[in-house]
Amino acid sequence: MSRDEMLVIAAAAAVFVIINIIMWSIIARKERKAKGNAAPQINSAAESISSVSAAAAAEGFELMENTVIIHTSDRIV
Amino acid sequence: MDYITACDTDIGISKKINQDSVCVKTARTATGKAALVMVCDGMGGLSKGELASAEVIRSFAEWFDTELPFELPNWDWKTAARNVISRLRRLNAMLIDYGARNSLQLGTTATGLIAVNSEFMTFHVGDSRIYKISDKLSQVTDDHTFVNRAVKMGRMTPEEALTDPRRNALVQCVGVTGEIAPEVRLGVFENNTNFLICSDGFRHVLTEKELYEELSAEKTKNKAAMQKQLRQLIETVKSRNENDNITAAVFRAEM
Numbered sequence: 332m333s334r335d336e337m338l339v340i341a342a343a344a345a346v347f348v349i350i351n352i353i354m355w356s357i358i359a360r361k362e363r364k365a366k367g368n369a370a371p372q373i374n375s376a377a378e379s380i381s382s383v384s385a386a387a388a389a390e391g392f393e394l395m396e397n398t399v400i401i402h403t404s405d406r407i408v
Numbered sequence: 409m410d411y412i413t414a415c416d417t418d419i420g421i422s423k424k425i426n427q428d429s430v431c432v433k434t435a436r437t438a439t440g441k442a443a444l445v446m447v448c449d450g451m452g453g454l455s456k457g458e459l460a461s462a463e464v465i466r467s468f469a470e471w472f473d474t475e476l477p478f479e480l481p482n483w484d485w486k487t488a489a490r491n492v493i494s495r496l497r498r499l500n501a502m503l504i505d506y507g508a509r510n511s512l513q514l515g516t517t518a519t520g521l522i523a524v525n526s527e528f529m530t531f532h533v534g535d536s537r538i539y540k541i542s543d544k545l546s547q548v549t550d551d552h553t554f555v556n557r558a559v560k561m562g563r564m565t566p567e568e569a570l571t572d573p574r575r576n577a578l579v580q581c582v583g584v585t586g587e588i589a590p591e592v593r594l595g596v597f598e599n600n601t602n603f604l605i606c607s608d609g610f611r612h613v614l615t616e617k618e619l620y621e622e623l624s625a626e627k628t629k630n631k632a633a634m635q636k637q638l639r640q641l642i643e644t645v646k647s648r649n650e651n652d653n654i655t656a657a658v659f660r661a662e663m
Contacts, residue, residue, distance in 0.1 A: 382470060387477035391438030400417055401429040401462035401467050407506045 409526065411443050414634035415657035418642045420609060420650060426458035428607050428655035429465040431520075432474050439480050441526070444472045445659045446520030449536050449607040451513075451581065460516035460583045461646040468520065472494065477494050483524055489592045492522070492531045496582060496590045503583030515583035518590075519549060519605055521659060523597070528661075532591040534581040535608050537607050542601040545620035550591055553582045576608075605659070609652030613645055623658055627641040 383394055411434045419426040425495050427450030434443040448464045450457025479488070496518055517534025530538050530548055538548040550556065556568035556576040569575060602625050610621070621627070622641055628634040642654050652662050 365557035369601070382473045383477070383481070384474060387474065390477050390481075391435045391436075392480075394433065395436055396411075396413060396432055396434040396443075398415060398430075398432040399465060400415070401465055402426045402458045403456075403462050405456075405459050405462075407459065407463050407502060 409441055410626075410662045411441055411523065411659065412416060412631055412662060413445055413446075413657065413659040414628075414631050415445070415639055415655075416635065416642055417655040418646065418653070420653050420661040421646050422651045423653055425458055426560050426653045427451070427459070427461055427516075427585065428609070428653045429461035429516075430657055431469050432657055432659075433469065435472070435476075437477065437480055438604065439483070441523070441525055441661075442472075443477060443482065443523040443659065444468060444520065445523075445603070445654050445657050446518070447536050447605045448519070448582075449517040449534065449609070449653070449655065449659055451515040451584070454581065456514040457511050457516060460503050460514040462625050463519050464496075464516055464582055467495060467499055471502055480524065483617060484526065485529060485594050489529060489531075489594070492496045492529070493590050493592060496531070496533060497588060498589050499583045500585070504586070505528050507583065513584065515581045517578075517607070518582050521603055521605060523661060524657070526661065526663065527593050528597060528603075529590075530593045530595070533588050534578055535576075535607075537604075537606055538612060539604040539606075539619060540601060540624055541604060541620055541625070542598060545616050548593065548603075552591075553578055553655055597663070600661065602628060603659045604656060606656035607653065608647060609650055609654040610642070610656040612652070613648040613650045618644075625660060628658060628660070634660075 383392060413432050415430045415432045417428050417430050429448045431446045446465060446468055448461035450461035503514055517536040519532045519536035519538060522529045532549040535551045535553050540546050540548050553573050554574045555564060557579055558564035559566055559569050602623055604623055622637050628637055638656055645654050
């Protein structure tokens with residue numbers, strides 16, 4: 332293998348490494364951004380949401396089972 | 409008549425956030441029994457998917473507690489179906505608006521069952537599923553995915569759909585697509601029939617045979633057994649390296 336050929340291979344390898352570094356930096360930045368956007372997780376996953384009014388109770392409405400599992404306390408208002 | 413129901417959810421083995429939400433509510437009313445069982449799968453690739461699924465679940469949960477009691481005396485399934493479709497469309501518009509204002513894209517599937525005495529309605533947007541488990545297992549809902557639509561139009565075979573890179577692409581979900589056309593079906597409960605509502609993370613690595621055998625009415629005689637079977641299947645899913653969040657609920661009306 333001539334010196335020129337070795338130089339071409341070395342240059343190609345260097346370009347490959349540089350492209351990889353740039354690509355993974357972009358991916359890592361996007362992941363950090365997505366993580367930053369994620370809503371805070373509720374430590375205890377289960378949240379009991381019950382708002383049966385007295386009027387509804389008077390109508391004979393009685394909750395027997397009430398499981399609501401969500402994973403954020405954020406709201407859209 | 410009695411309703412037996414259970415639900416479970418798990419973050420899974422590789423995600424940092426559980427974006428799924430699930431709700432199981434049953435009530436004794438002056439006119440009998442009522443129930444809401446619902447699963448929402450926040451979109452994995454989208455930021456704040458957990459907020460989208462939580463908002464949809466909260467909306468239906470609040471409806472169950474605050475509006476349903478006053479709707480029951482004049483209950484009419486066609487009106488109920490129209491109201492569910494309107495609610496899903498309002499939630500869709502709300503999530504799209506929130507996303508636009510905050511430069512985010514957030515979305516969720518919405519799949520559930522509303523029961524009033526011996527009758528029920530299923531409603532569905534996305535690729536979560538409802539299965540009916542009686543003497544056989546049948547899929548009640550349609551997958552609102554690109555590949556399912558292509559198969560139905562004869563542009564792709566079911567085998568090709570299984571490996572197509574677009575197999576997870578949805579044609580509609582709440583919060584992403586401008587217009588949604590929720591799928592709504594009405595029905596009457598039959599004896600010894602379970603309904604499974606699950607996210608795609610629950611069903612991907614389980615066979616229909618496993619779902620049928622492990623979640624039959626015989627193996628889920630009471631709530632504790634239902635809960636145990638669900639947890640066991642979730643552990644099986646995790647052991648098979650499913651990457652998604654895993655959520656499922658089971659419901660049965662006992663005549």
